[in-house]
Amino acid sequence: MNTYDVCVIGGGIIGLATATAIARRLSGCSIAVLEKEPSVGAHQTGHNSGVLHSGLYYKPGSLKARLCVEGQRQMAAYCEEHGLAFRRSGKIVVASYPHELPAMEELYRRGIENGLEGLRRLSSAEIREIEPHATGVAALSVPEAGVVDYPAVTRHLASGLQGDVILGFGVSAIANAVDGVTISSEGSSVRAKFVVNTAGLHSDRVARMAGVEPPVQIIPFRGEYYTLTPDAASLVNALIYPVPDPRFPFLGVHFTRRVDGSVEVGPNAVLALGREHYRGSRPNAGDVAETLRYAGFRKLVGRYWRTGAAEAWRSARRSTYARSARVLVPSIQPEHLETGGAGIRAQAVTPDGALVDDFSIVQTDSAVHVLNAPSPGATASLAIGSHIAALVAQRLGGGSGAH
Ligand SMILES: Cc1cc2nc3c(=O)[nH]c(=O)nc-3n(C[C@H](O)[C@H](O)[C@H](O)COP(=O)(O)OP(=O)(O)OC[C@H]3O[C@@H](n4cnc5c(N)ncnc54)[C@H](O)[C@@H]3O)c2cc1C
Numbered sequence: 001m002n003t004y005d006v007c008v009i010g011g012g013i014i015g016l017a018t019a020t021a022i023a024r025r026l027s028g029c030s031i032a033v034l035e036k037e038p039s040v041g042a043h044q045t046g047h048n049s050g051v052l053h054s055g056l057y058y059k060p061g062s063l064k065a066r067l068c069v070e071g072q073r074q075m076a077a078y079c080e081e082h083g084l085a086f087r088r089s090g091k092i093v094v095a096s097y098p099h100e101l102p103a104m105e106e107l108y109r110r111g112i113e114n115g116l117e118g119l120r121r122l123s124s125a126e127i128r129e130i131e132p133h134a135t136g137v138a139a140l141s142v143p144e145a146g147v148v149d150y151p152a153v154t155r156h157l158a159s160g161l162q163g164d165v166i167l168g169f170g171v172s173a174i175a176n177a178v179d180g181v182t183i184s185s186e187g188s189s190v191r192a193k194f195v196v197n198t199a200g201l202h203s204d205r206v207a208r209m210a211g212v213e214p215p216v217q218i219i220p221f222r223g224e225y226y227t228l229t230p231d232a233a234s235l236v237n238a239l240i241y242p243v244p245d246p247r248f249p250f251l252g253v254h255f256t257r258r259v260d261g262s263v264e265v266g267p268n269a270v271l272a273l274g275r276e277h278y279r280g281s282r283p284n285a286g287d288v289a290e291t292l293r294y295a296g297f298r299k300l301v302g303r304y305w306r307t308g309a310a311e312a313w314r315s316a317r318r319s320t321y322a323r324s325a326r327v328l329v330p331s332i333q334p335e336h337l338e339t340g341g342a343g344i345r346a347q348a349v350t351p352d353g354a355l356v357d358d359f360s361i362v363q364t365d366s367a368v369h370v371l372n373a374p375s376p377g378a379t380a381s382l383a384i385g386s387h388i389a390a391l392v393a394q395r396l397g398g399g400s401g402a403h
Contacts, residue, residue, distance in 0.1 A: 004030045004164075006392060007183055007192035009171050009206055011035030012045040013150055013378050014370060015198035016157035016165075017385030022196075023162040025389040026396065031163030032190060034183065036170030041154035043276065044200050045378060047343030049225075049267065050258050051239065052076065052086070053376035054144040056093070057251070060113040063359040064376065067387060069114055071380030075148060078382060084153055085259040088146035091239030092127060094136035096327050100243040101138060107243065108140055118143040133235040133329050145239055147259050150378045166190075171199070174209040181210070181366060194396060195367040196388060201275040201346040207362070207369045214371055216348035216356055217294045220275045220287070221250070223267025224315055225340035226325075228255075232336035233263040240328050248307075249347070249357050249374065253324050264340055265325050265332075270315045271308065272344050279342040299353025348372035359384065363391055 005026070008019045011033045019033045037043075055069035079086035095104040111119045122130070122139040130141065158165045173184040180193040199206040204214040228236065241254040250269040257263050271291070274284030291297050301308065314320045322334040348356040348371055359380075360372035368391050373384065 001189050001191055002032070003191040004032045005192070005396065006031045006194045006196060007190060008033045008196040008198060009183070010198040010200055010203070011037070011040040011158065011165060011167070012043060012198060012200050013041060013154045013157070013381040014373055014384055015196070016040060016154055016161065017381040018196055018198055018388045019161055019163055020157050021382070021385035021389035022392050025393050029396070031161070032192075033158070033161070033163065033165045034169040034171055034185075034190070035165065035167050036185075038167050040158045040165065040167070041151045044343060044346060045154050046151045047278070047341060048150060048375070048378055049256050049264065050147050050150060051256055051379070052088070052146040052148045053379040054111070054116050054142050055114045056107055056111040056116060056119070056140070056142055057244065058110065058114065059357070060110055062357070063361070064357070064380070065110075065114045067359065067380040067383040068376045069116070071376070071383035072144060074382040075153070075379060076146070079148060079153065082156055084156060085149040086146065087259060088144065089238035089257065090141065090143040091145040091241060092122065092130055092134065092139045092141055093241045093243060094127060094134060094139040094328055095243050096136050098137055103246055104138060104140060104243045106246070111140070111142070116142065116144055131237055131240055133331055134240050135330055136328070147239070147256065148378070149259050171206060171209065174206075174211075176211055176366065193366070194392060196392065197367060197369040198373075200373070201344060203346065203369060203371050204348070207371065210364075210367050210369070212362065212364060212367070212369060214362070214369070216350055216360065216371055217296060218275065218346045219291055219294070219297055219300070219349045220272035220277070221269045221345045221347050222272035222277065222342055223269055223345060224279065224342045225264045225266035226318075226321060226337035227340040228263040228265060229336050229338055232332065235329050235331055236263045242328060249355055251375070253321070255325070255329065265321070265337060266340070267343065268311055268315055268321070269345070270311050275344065277344065279339075294349070296349045296351045296353050300349055300355070303353060345374045346372075347374050361388065361391075365395070368392065
């Protein structure tokens with residue numbers, strides 16, 4: 001049986017960024033990343049909007065605010081250094097109605113407090129100088145935002161890792177022993193002194209395998225995209241976002257010109273019928289039952305069923321989706337929207353029905369569990385990795401050459 005100092009469970013961008021940061025920080029430390037799929041980045045990392053978030057939205061002082069701002073600068077430098085597709089295209093966050101102005105001002109205040117560079121307010125006329133086809137009563141210009149090819153970054157991290165990436169290793173059991181843990185999948189096992197759980201949509205289940213009762217449950221929220229037809233793609237230069245509803249950690253349907261030049265509209269946020277229930281895949285009855293049994297989910301529905309029903313209605317009707325998109329770019333018509341992909345967010349929900357807003361990282365003597373790392377988790381991944389590497393170094397102490 002192979003033995004490692006550290007095993008990272010989950011080969012998404014956060015798992016690989018964390019393994020890379022640990023390998024750098026603890027010289028001589030043996031590391032393996034265990035990934036259940038045949039390739040890295042197969043779930044949230046490979047199904048997201050590809051946006052490099054600036055750090056505008058997040059509560060000052062929160063982990064999200066600090067790690068997003070640090071992380072976006074590290075990510076930009078990483079992509080430049082390694083020649084990976086990336087563009088600091090900037091974005092605008094548009095207030096479409098006067099009643100959204102106070103929330104937009106709050107974003108401006110947060111952005112300034114979070115240390116964003118170049119953030120400024122735009123008048124209605126100035127919006128059109130940046131995005132000639134967009135409309136609104138006012139907006140924020142956020143020059144530090146951009147777009148990145150996160151799957152490429154993840155593959156690059158995997159290929160450069162000083163350690164093993166073991167694919168097709170779906171962790172199904174973790175047994176604690178005096179000097180570490182035995183981690184098993186169907187048919188094989190490895191041993192480790194320390195575990196990092198970055199299993200995304202399954203992180204609460206992996207925590208439970210390790211003997212930790214997570215204080216939250218992952219509820220999967222699907223985000224569905226449309227792609228603008230080539231004739232409509234010229235309506236969008238870069239990134240156009242609405243002012244988000246402050247009650248939810250989702251950013252609202254927006255326009256993203258991706259690194260490959262295509263323009264996506266979305267994502268929305270609807271309950272997924274399974275933790276890996278993408279467009280075209282079959283619902284997972286076990287996952288749905290688990291969600292419905294969770295008191296936190298039932299309380300969430302009790303509070304927000306109207307919003308949830310409206311999202312589901314919009315998901316089912318292209319014309320309704322187009323109507324939402326038209327609020328930002330009035331020329332959009334239903335025939336401009338081609339069905340695109342979908343991603344599933346691993347959103348932690350507390351037993352009292354609250355959507356966990358900040359990143360949640362829980363430590364025990366032999367493990368670190370990442371229990372909530374939705375957007376901007378990809379942007380922040382390199383900074384999250386360094387943050388976790390520091391925690392691991394404290395636990396493993398000088399024995400593995402921490403520096
Ligand atoms: C629709 C959508 C849009 C988003 N847009 C953005 C954006 O524009 N910008 C941004 O910064 N962030 C965005 N995010 C968030 C971002 O994608 C995530 O924060 C980030 O990818 C999380 O990375 P991760 O490594 O934690 O999770 P994942 O990428 O989900 O990786 C977890 C890995 O763990 C593996 N795994 C799970 N269980 C096991 C097991 N038992 N054994 C072994 N392996 C296991 C999975 O197969 C998976 O590969 C978006 C997310 C979604 C869903």
